[in-house]
Amino acid sequence: MTEIPSNNLPPMAAGVISRAKDILLKPKETWPVIAAEPATTQSIYVPYVVLLAAIGPLAGFIGGQLFGISMLGITYHPPLVGALVTAIVTYGLSLATVFILALVIDGLAPSFGGQKDQVQALKVAAYAGTAGWVGGVFGLIPALGIISLLFALYGLYLLYLGLPVVMKAPQDKAIGYTVVVIIVYIVLFLIIGAVVGALAAPSLVSIRG
Incomplete structure (x- = not known):
């Protein structure tokens, strides 16, 4: 497989790919x-988080429309508008979750011998999320969703490695810090799932009606 030369990519994209790699x-x-x-909150979010967090929702949207979602031998193609609403809401909540998780990491730092620093905590939340976001590309083929899960689990290992280094714990x-x-x-993931489902449901109902 031929690797795309970094000098053929826009500097912003090349930087994101290099850091993710x-x-x-x-x-x-x-x-x-x-x-x-x-770093600042803005420099961490733009372009890194903004770009990578879009992978999963976009791949899931495209995969659902092209291949459908199979359960118990039945393939279901989500209505276009409902799927689009779900993707947009999921993306927005993912961006918010990174910030909320950073607040939690920062708030817990003293309890585990670390140093409070909101920007450093945001670094941990953002870069540890890399594996899960990159793995989201497998949402293009819903049947490969298990691979996305494996990437997310690897993200927990990244979190474990990063917390003591970045937060000086x-x-x-x-x-213990990682487990908490x-x-x-x-908990945030479950809340997001509930919110996405609640917001997408009206669109699905209207389409079916």
Whole structure:
């Protein structure tokens, strides 16, 4: 497979791809770099989070329309408008979740011997989410959704590696720190699922009607 030369890509896209590749393939070397580099909330979100968080919703939307969703031998193609609403809402809530998770990481830091710093906490939330976002591309083929789950699980490992480095928490408290953050993330994930379902339902009903 021929790799696309980085100089053929817009600088912004090339930077996102390079950082994503580094955090996925060599996280132990990359987290210290992330911890030391200057950043702001805007520089973390744009373009990194804004671009990568769109992968899953966009892939899921396209995959659902092209291939449909199969359950119990039945293939279902979501109505176009309902699927679009779901994708947009999911994307928006994903962006918000990164910020909320960063607040949680920052707030918990002193309890695990770390240092409070909202920007550093946002780095952890954003870059640890890389695996899950990249794995979202498999939503293009709904039957491969399990692969997306595996990527998300790898993201938990990235979180475990990044918390002690970026938040300056003792290594012996990294597991506890990670577990608590994961629990909060699961709660947020369930809330997002409920909100997306509630907001998309009226569109689905109107289409069917």
